[in-house]
Amino acid sequence: DAGITQSPRYKITETGRQVTLMCHQTWSHSYMFWYRQDLGHGLRLIYYSAAADITDKGEVPDGYVVSRSKTENFPLTLESATRSQTSVYFCASSGAGQGLISPLHFGNGTRLTVT
Amino acid sequence: QKEVEQDPGPLSVPEGAIVSLNCTYSNSAFQYFMWYRQYSRKGPELLMYTYSSGNKEDGRFTAQVDKSSKYISLFIRDSQPSDSATYLCAMSAGDSGGGADGLTFGKGTHLIIQP
Numbered sequence: 576d577a578g579i580t581q582s583p584r585y586k587i588t589e590t591g592r593q594v595t596l597m598c599h600q601t602w603s604h605s606y607m608f609w610y611r612q613d614l615g616h617g618l619r620l621i622y623y624s625a626a627a628d629i630t631d632k633g634e635v636p637d638g639y640v641v642s643r644s645k646t647e648n649f650p651l652t653l654e655s656a657t658r659s660q661t662s663v664y665f666c667a668s669s670g671a672g673q674g675l676i677s678p679l680h681f682g683n684g685t686r687l688t689v690t
Numbered sequence: 691q692k693e694v695e696q697d698p699g700p701l702s703v704p705e706g707a708i709v710s711l712n713c714t715y716s717n718s719a720f721q722y723f724m725w726y727r728q729y730s731r732k733g734p735e736l737l738m739y740t741y742s743s744g745n746k747e748d749g750r751f752t753a754q755v756d757k758s759s760k761y762i763s764l765f766i767r768d769s770q771p772s773d774s775a776t777y778l779c780a781m782s783a784g785d786s787g788g789g790a791d792g793l794t795f796g797k798g799t800h801l802i803i804q805p
Contacts, residue, residue: 608792617696617797618734618778625790633792665733671789678724679793681733 578602581666581682588656589690596651596685598666606669607649608679609633609641611662618665624649656689663687693717696779696796704804709766713779713796716760720781722788723755725764728776728798737777738764769803776800 579600588594600607609621610633620633622641630641638660640652653660664685670677696713703709711725722741726734738753740746746753752765762781766773779796782788 606790610795615797618780618793618795620792623792631791667733669786669789671786677786677789678736678739679788681735683731683733 579666579668579680579682581664581685583685584683585686587688587690590656590658592656594653594656594687596653596664596666596687598649598651598682600647600649600666600668600680602668602670602680603646604668604670604677604680605646606671606677607643608667608669609639609649609651610665610667611635611660612665612684613662621651621664653687656687658689661687661689693794694779694781694796697799698797700800700802702802702804703769705769705771707769707803709764709769709773709801709803711764711766711777711779711799711801713762714760715762715781717781717783717794718757718760719783720794722782722784723753723762724780724782724788724793725751725753726778726780726795728778730775734778771803771805774801774803 582597608623610618624630624643667679667681694715725738727737728734743757750767754763776798778798780793784791
């Protein structure tokens with residue numbers, strides 16, 4: 576089925592480790608986003624991308640790295656995980672472009688725990 | 691002050707009641723307003739989408755935007771236990787409705803409909 580898939584659904588890692596969260600969408604949407612969701616803060620934008628090889632920082636980018644070599648994939652890497660990065664991470668995509676208004680479609684999230 | 695304020699609840703009402711969910715915001719540039727519904731362990735899904743001030747109705751749901759007061763509302767009529775979820779308001783100032791540069795979210799209101 577078409578959609579947006581995140582993997583893994585759950586991940587436990589240790590402080591200082593590198594971890595990569597995967598996001599894959601089958602809609603051929605140009606725009607993709609990474610949000611984190613925390614109690615007391617709601618959803619906050621980490622990074623977003625308008626197309627392959629084009630990325631921009633969001634509200635909370637520190638400690639994260641993204642890449643987008645293919646339109647359908649948008650991995651998020653924590654280069655040296657910290658406990659403050661324990662969160663639920665959501666990937667989203669949008670078909671916006673050329674004046675088209677398009678809502679964000681979200682995946683089901685990755686729950687990351689850093690011990 | 692956060693750009694978008696939303697009471698986190700929980701809000702508990704009996705089945706069949708009319709539910710009112712609200713958000714206030716400070717950025718007068720916001721012009722697109724959305725409501726997302728999020729079930730436990732799932733990603734947010736778009737419920738309602740409005741542009742500028744006014745009302746929009748979709749079945750049992752009505753979204754209202756009052757830009758002069760910087761206040762938006764979501765009303766749910768004849769509430770059902772299946773409506774129990776977290777409701778997130780979201781806003782965008784850009785011309786793409788958030789599809790190109792992301793959305794600013796409220797923290798979400800946890801709604802419980804008692805059978």
